[in-house]
Amino acid sequence: MASLPPQQTYPPLSAAALEAGPDQVLAVDVAIVGGGIIGLTLATALRSSGLTIAVIEAQTPEQAAARQRAYAFSLTSARIFQNLGLWPLVAPAITSFQRVKLSDGDYPQAVEFSPEDAGTDAVYYGAEHSVLMQALQQTVATASIHYLSSARVVRVETGAAATCLQIERGNCPLTLQAKLIVAADGAMSPLRQQAGISTFGWRYWQSCITVLLEPEQSHQDTAYERFWPSGPFAILPLSGNRCQIVWTAPHAEAQALLNLPQDQFMAELHRRYGSHMGQLKLLNQPRLFPVQLMQSRRYVQNRLALIGDAAHCCHPVGGQGLNMGIRDAAALAEVLIQAHQQGDDLGALTVLRRYERWRQRENWLILSFTDFLTRCFSNRFFPLVLLRRLGINVLHQVRPLRRVALRLMTGRFGRIPQIFGRH
Ligand SMILES: Cc1cc2nc3c(=O)[nH]c(=O)nc-3n(C[C@H](O)[C@H](O)[C@H](O)COP(=O)(O)OP(=O)(O)OC[C@H]3O[C@@H](n4cnc5c(N)ncnc54)[C@H](O)[C@@H]3O)c2cc1C
Incomplete structure (x- = not known):
């Protein structure tokens, strides 16, 4: 990622101001990229923390909730x-x-x-996916969270004190500045790839x-x-x-x-x-x-944290993937709220590593368990x-x-x- 000059402070913009046109800058504490179940669980968990939150979702809310699973x-x-x-x-x-x-x-x-x-x-x-998503979307809509749908991150620049996201949203581009970016953008996670975080794992037969x-x-x-x-x-x-x-x-x-x-x-x-x-x-x-089985070698980097399928994927045996992601979201929320209360920098590696140490180890256990079940039972x-x-x-x-x-x-x-x- 390229580097950005030291952070300037911008007043947070209202949702209405976001509609106003190009060249807008929105400054938030936490920008969550991916408004699936895991991204919205984190947004919900942070809604009363005093932190300013933006969620950037590539699909419309209806499309994001429509998955038949x-x-x-x-x-x-x-x-x-x-x-x-x-x-x-x-x-x-x-x-x-x-x-x-x-x-x-x-x-x-x-x-x-x-x-x-x-x-x-x-x-x-x-x-069902639609039931969980509608509950989360409804909760996020009633909180003071900037929810940007049909929006895509096209450029990321990380600086010493903040990360800048260039966002495409119809013909209304937007610059978003955040102390921390959370990648909740699924297994293919463009943010993880752009950050150069490598993964371990394999595709199953x-x-x-x-x-x-x-x-x-x-x-x-x-x-x-x-x-x-x-x-x-x-x-x-x-x-x-x-x-x-x-x-x-x-x-x-x-x-x-x-x-x-x-x-x-x-x-x-x-x-x-x-x-x-x-x-x-x-x-x-x-x-x-x-x-597939996939585990990111790192869950965090300066001003970036991975959660849900962006951090790990497992075999569907035992129904574990979403549940691991929900625990990631809850754990990261706890770490961020504590850091905020103590006046720590949310995007600092020392803060983010608390989340990584907590979740990466526990997720290894589940990934190994699902792999063991698959290999042990799928043979004669x-x-x-x-x-x-x-x-x-x-x-x-x-x-x-x-x-x-x-x-x-x-x-x-x-x-x-x-x-x-x-x-
Ligand atoms: C067949 C099958 C069955 C499963 N059954 C279970 C089960 O029983 N129990 C269980 O716990 N898990 C299960 N899982 C796993 C579970 O589906 C996933 O772990 C979970 O959906 C991951 O959620 P997520 O929010 O991390 O990612 P996703 O659901 O992939 O959401 C990512 C979101 O990010 C958005 N996005 C992507 N890129 C961008 C971008 N550049 N900018 C903005 N937004 C973006 C997407 O539109 C999407 O809304 C199953 C998986 C499969 C394949």
Whole structure:
């Protein structure tokens, strides 16, 4: 990044002033690039901190909320949303998983997790992208946060005391000056690439198909993760007796499945899904996603912090990606609020490294866990098949072990952000 002369101070502009025309300069404390779930969670967490915040999102709010995806939403993410005041907005439209069943292909023994194992009223929650996004967008709209949609960062210049972003917004370009830029701009993160932060990781041999279904019989708030040798197959129960399928298979097989006529695709789906919920009705077009493991070698740089998929991506097994990002956002908010209260420079490396030390290590653990699950279960190597089936039996019988596994899967380990309450 090029260097910028020492910071000048500009009065913050109102949203109305932003509409006024070109050559505007907006000065904020924190500029969040990417108004997806993770960027908006951070904006929400900072809304009452006294810091001035801008969110820059490339799409319109409607486009950003329209993604057809549902997430396994962890207990820790739910606690963070509760403490941010978002829960009343999302709770009516989400499901509480009352059972999560893990099994190995057609091996009849399954491990069943129940709320008693977690000591809560649910094992997990099922939340749709649009539900989470609308709650966040509504909250951000009522706070004094500059939300710039259909806006793209075209140039970044980092100086000693601030970073300058040149933003394209229709025919209304804007210069934004911030003490800290947060990249929440997804897995391809243009900001991460521009900052020259390298990543570690690989693409898996598998792709992932997602599709929305309505079973004939009630899903009974039960989630399934069934590990077939070709890849894990997950069923997430959603509101309105719908289910989201997350189906992983080797690339060629996944592509071939997607190319099948609908009746044959449904027959293949039934083979993995089973017949326990009767006939299945397809509610949307199946979609294909590449699957990768990625960890940024650094989460921070002078005046820059990475959160969410901009910092890391993992295999969808176990539904961890979004949940890791929500914890990143909560952790960074806590670090920034403390720094602000102590009068520290928000963009200084000494401040940002507190966030990096906290989150990078914990995310390594989850990335390793999802990688271990994928490799251990996506194969037919006989000794490993025996070993994992033994593991399933042991987990099935020993509740304390199920509790430990659940703590890891639901993000209830490591350091929980204090400002948002303890578990
Ligand atoms: C098939 C599948 C299933 C999954 N299931 C789960 C699950 O069950 N549970 C779970 O926890 N995770 C799950 N994940 C992972 C989860 O989807 C991601 O971790 C999460 O969406 C990342 O959110 P994000 O806000 O970091 O990035 P994104 O959702 O990619 O948002 C980035 C935002 O930045 C904007 N943007 C990009 N570039 C710019 C720019 N230059 N300027 C301005 N704005 C920009 C984009 O428009 C977008 O709105 C799944 C992933 C896949 C692929």
